[in-house]
Amino acid sequence: MNLVLPPEPLRETAGRWLASLLLATAALLPAPILAAGLEMKTELPQHLDAIAAAAQPSPTVIIPAGWFLMGTNRKDDDPYGLETQFDDTELPQRRIWLDAYAMDRDEVSLAEYLADLQSRRRPIPEELQRLIWHVITVHAMPDDVLARWPAMYVTWTEADQFCRQRGKRLPTEAEWEKAARGSEGNLFPWGSKAPEPGLAVFGQYHVHEIPLVAAVDSGEDGQSPYGLRHMAGNVAEWVQDWFGFDYYAIMPERNPPGPSASRYKSVRGGSWKSKPHMLRTATRGGAPPDHRSATIGFRCAKPLGSRSPTASGEIPSRRRSIISCMICPICRKTTSWEGNPWRPFCSERCQLIDLGAWAAERYRVPGPEVPTEPSEPESE
Template identity: 40%
Template sequence: MAHRSIRLSILLIMLASGVLAAETPVAKNGTGSETVRGKDGAPMILIPAGPFLMGSNDGLPNERPEHTVTLPAYYIDQFEVTAGRYQKFIESANRNIPPTWDDEAAQAMGDLPAVGMSWNDAAAYCKWAGKRLPTEAEWEKAARGTDGRRYPWGHMQPFVDIANYNRGMWVSEAVTLVPVNSGLEGMSVRHGLKEGGKSPYGLFHMAGNAAEWVADWYDREFYQKSPAANPTGPASGEKRVIRGGSWADLPNALRVTARFSAEPDYEDRTIGFRCAMDAGK
C-alpha cells in the first residue's frame, strides 16, 4: 500500500506540472512554438501575446520612429501560400488565375510560392481558407521576434545559403523561386537554402523568395501616430502595404522593417502572401 501511495503521489505531481498533459491537435514546429492547420491545410504558428519593437530609427523615413507595439496572440502561416494551394482556391471559388500563370505552370509550381495575384485576390484566398491577411504589425513581429533584429535570422547580412534574393531578371517559376519549405531537412541539397530565412518563431522566407501582401492601407507617416496596442493601419488609403522583399530585391529591402506599397489591384511576379488567424479560432 505504501508503494502504491508513493506511485499515486508521483503521478499526481506529474499531472499537475504538465508532464503528462493530454494530447491536443496542436503540434510543435521544431522551435518550441505551437502549430495548427488552417482550413487550407497550411501549418500555422502561434505568436504569443506581448510587446515587440517595431520600425527602425536607422531605416527610411517611413520606418520611423522605432516604437513598442503590443499584440494579442495570433496564428500565422509558417510558409508562404503555395501555388498548389492557390490553385485549389481558384478551382473551388471559381476565381481567375494570376495573369502570369497558365495551367501547366500552376501544376509544375506545386510547393513554390504563389505569386502574381492582387491584394484583393490574396485577401479573398485567406477569407476562403477561414483566415485573413496579417496586419503589418503582426507580420513584423512574426518576422522579427522581440529582440529588435534587422533580419529574420539576426543582424547578419543575407547570403545565398539563407535567402532567395537578388536574382536579377525573371527566368521561370522553377528557376527563380524556391519551395516554401526549402529550409527543411532534405530540401537544402536540392535548392541550396539551408534555413529559408527562418524567423525566431520558425517561419520561413520572411525575407526574400516572394514579397508579401499584408492587410494594412499604406501611410508613410503612420508610425508617428500609430496606436501602441494592436495597430491595424489607416482606415483608408490608395495603396496596401507589402513586406519581406523578394527574389529580385537587394539586401536592404529584405530588412524586417522595410515597408513598400502598391495599389490593391497591382499584380507582379515578385509578390505573394501568407495568412493569419486570431488565436482561439
C-alpha cells in the first residue's frame, strides 16, 4: 500500500504546532516534576552509596544435627484452621535427619545486597532504584533505616551468587524448615499461637505497593526455637531447592537435596503482605528463579561438614558422652555401637525388619514387644 504524505508546507506547520504544544505543556508542569528525573540521576547514587556503606553481616546460628518433623499430617475436619495443610504439597509429614549446619540469624539486609552489587559492578534493579527514591523523597526515609531493611527485588540467581561469594549457599528447603520450626514441628517459629503484631510483620497493604517491613535485626519476640528472626513474615525467602509438588512423599530421610529440576525455585516464610496461613513453618511456595519482587529476599546457610549416623556412627552431642552401648530397637538385645556394621541393629536380620526404626532419642527407651523366632521344642 502506498502512503500519501501531506504537502511539505503542511508538514512543517504541523511540526511547529506540535513543538509549541510540548513547550506549553512543559511550562504548565510544576518545577519539582520537571527536575525530578535530573535529581534522581544525580542524588540517588549518593543515597545508594550511603546505604551500602552501612552493610553489616548477620550473626550465624548453629543448628545441631538431628531429626525433626518436616511437612504436615493431613487434616480435613477444619478447612480454615491454621493447623490444616495450606495445600497438598506439604504432605505427608516426614521425620527427617539433617547434619549440623550454620544459618544466618537475620535476613540479608538491603545494605548488604547493594554493597554486593556495587562490588561486582552489577546494575541495581530499576524497580529497587525507584522504590528507594520514592521512600526517600516522599516518605523522608533516612539512609540508615533503609540499610536495615531486608533485601528485595533480588532473583534466585543473585541470592545464590551472594551466598557463594561468602563461602555459603542458600539453605535447602529442609534446612530452612528445621531452622524455622525446631525439632518438634512448631506450627509457627514462636510456637502454636496465631500470628499477631509483635511476633511477625504480615497482612500489610499499601496502595502503591510500598513495602511495610521491619529491620532485619529486629523480631526477637517472634524468633524460632534456634533464635532465627523473621522466619515468618517481613520478606519471604529463596531457598536452594527446586520446587517439587510431590517431593515430600519420595524425598530421602537424610539430608534431602530437593528435586533435580523444576519450573520454580522454592520460597518459604511468607512476607509483609501475607495472610496468617502463609506464615506457617510448613507452608510452601515457589517462583521462577528470575523473578523479582518486593516480597522476596533471602538468607544464607553453611554446612558444617558432619555426616549422618549411617555414615559415621555419630550421635547427637547431648548423649554422645553417656552412651557406650545401645538397645537394638527390634529384638531389644544390647549391642555395641563401635564396630557394628548394622548400627544400631544387632544383626542384619533386625536391620532388614525395620531399617528406619531407630533414632538417638529411642536409645534405652523401652519399646513394644517384638516376637522372636520360636525356640526348638524340648525333647521329652
